[in-house]
Amino acid sequence: MSQQGDRPATTDDWWGRLYDESARDTGPAGTPDDTIDDRFDSAADTLGGGDDLPSTRTYGHAVDAIAVDDDEDDAGDDEDEGVGPASRPPAWWESPGGRPVTRTPAPAPESAPAPAPEPSVPTPAPVAPAPLTPRPRAPWEPPPAAFDPTDPAADPTPPPAAPRDPRAADPRPPAPPPPPPPAPAPAARISHVGDSPPTYEPEPTALPAADAEELDQLVADTVLDGARYGTYTLRAASLRGDSARYRGEPRRDALLTARFGAGPGALVLVAVATGARATEGAHLSAADACRWIGGAVGRSHSRLAEDIRAGRRGDLKSGLHRLTDRTYGKLRARAAELGRDPEEYTASLRCLLLSADPDCRTRVFFGVGGGGLFRLRDGAWQDLEPLVPEPSAIRGAPVVGYGSVPTGAGAATEQTPDGDRLTMDLEITKAPGPLVEEPVPPPPEPFRFRASVARPGDTLLLTSVGLAEPLRGVPALGDELAARWADGEPPGLATYLADVALRAKGYADDRTAVGVWEA
Known part of the structure; x- marks a missing residue:
């Protein structure tokens, strides 16, 4: 294309690329x-x-x-x-x-031979475009604009819909399922039973006084524990009473949960103790009672677990009686160290022994002092507290060397020639005892023991005095707990704590409860 001029070609010059001088021309013009x-x-x-x-x-x-x-x-x-x-x-x-x-x-x-024809390249036949299938409108797309009759480009006739293959999947998104009907609202859980609420507030108000040098003697307001072994589930809770929370007094109830051993031979001990009312350091005596009975059981746990699995009730009763007596002996010794009367530094003690063997359903209770032992079976409560004999029935005959001088047959053999009275038959002389004007004080609390076989679905409940008294005195409290635990499933720890804290007017002492749910 030299006839069009000699314009130089550059990279960015489209004119030069179109009319490049170096390109072969088709030939000179005719x-x-x-x-x-x-x-x-x-x-x-x-x-x-x-x-x-x-x-x-x-x-x-x-x-x-x-x-x-x-x-x-x-x-x-x-x-x-x-x-x-x-x-x-x-x-x-x-x-x-x-x-x-x-x-x-x-x-x-004729002067020039015809060049050989180049191979022809067939031109592909035009393909008609496939008709467009109208797509259904998605839920999030806006609706189509209304037809405007004045618009010449508008076509009032909608395109025919393509036939749909019944085997093909529906391109439309599935319709959302209808919302489920609202679940009925659960019944509100009551916080107290009776016609009127209790006098005190349900939550803690004041903390107990603390000593900077004796911080280890502080006790928490609430203790919560639980476990699962064999066929049972354990729940334990101890909380300060409403009156103690209001006055800033420490919790007098003590709770101990301990496992000794491992495997099927393991033994679970739960101890509940309550210090004497209106005494200084009542929470300390309760803690000592739990700690000392726990040590005694732990040192003998192998023999105790074997006796429980074998069902030796006589051996269990005598052995646990000795361990309990040793615990109270330590409490009296501790009171002497503190310069206090034994009645001031003492506590009621109630314990449960549970085997971890799935094949053993024997549950053993023992202790001294007040409290409660209940069983929920078939929706009804049963009071399993062992019967305590009257004090007159357990005093027996006068003991030689105590009280008035015996008279009658045999009296001469119990005195020396000088008229001194013998103590038993050990030939040890003792001065005559003082004259007792007041009645003899009643003997200490008797030892309580009970071993029972649990059934599937049973719930065993061991309580301190603070919960045993309202359970026996307010039937509505027992009915409410029976309704809450009617399904036989053990509640969670938080739910169990709320159940134990169900209050009744007139009962504001500390509460401790140990529940055992049988599978």
């Missing part, structure tokens, strides 16, 4: 007026242009004659004999109603 316009007219005629364009042009070495309906011959450059307007479909810019164009190859000049 006429001196070969310009861009002439070539454009020739190309338009070749592609079937209108009547107003020149009809004959000659390019290159091969000349084709194009005959049109007005007998005007146009020569064009086409080296592909198999490609022409007659052998291809009309292009997108061509009018379907244009003139028919036929193309016949022109003979090559």
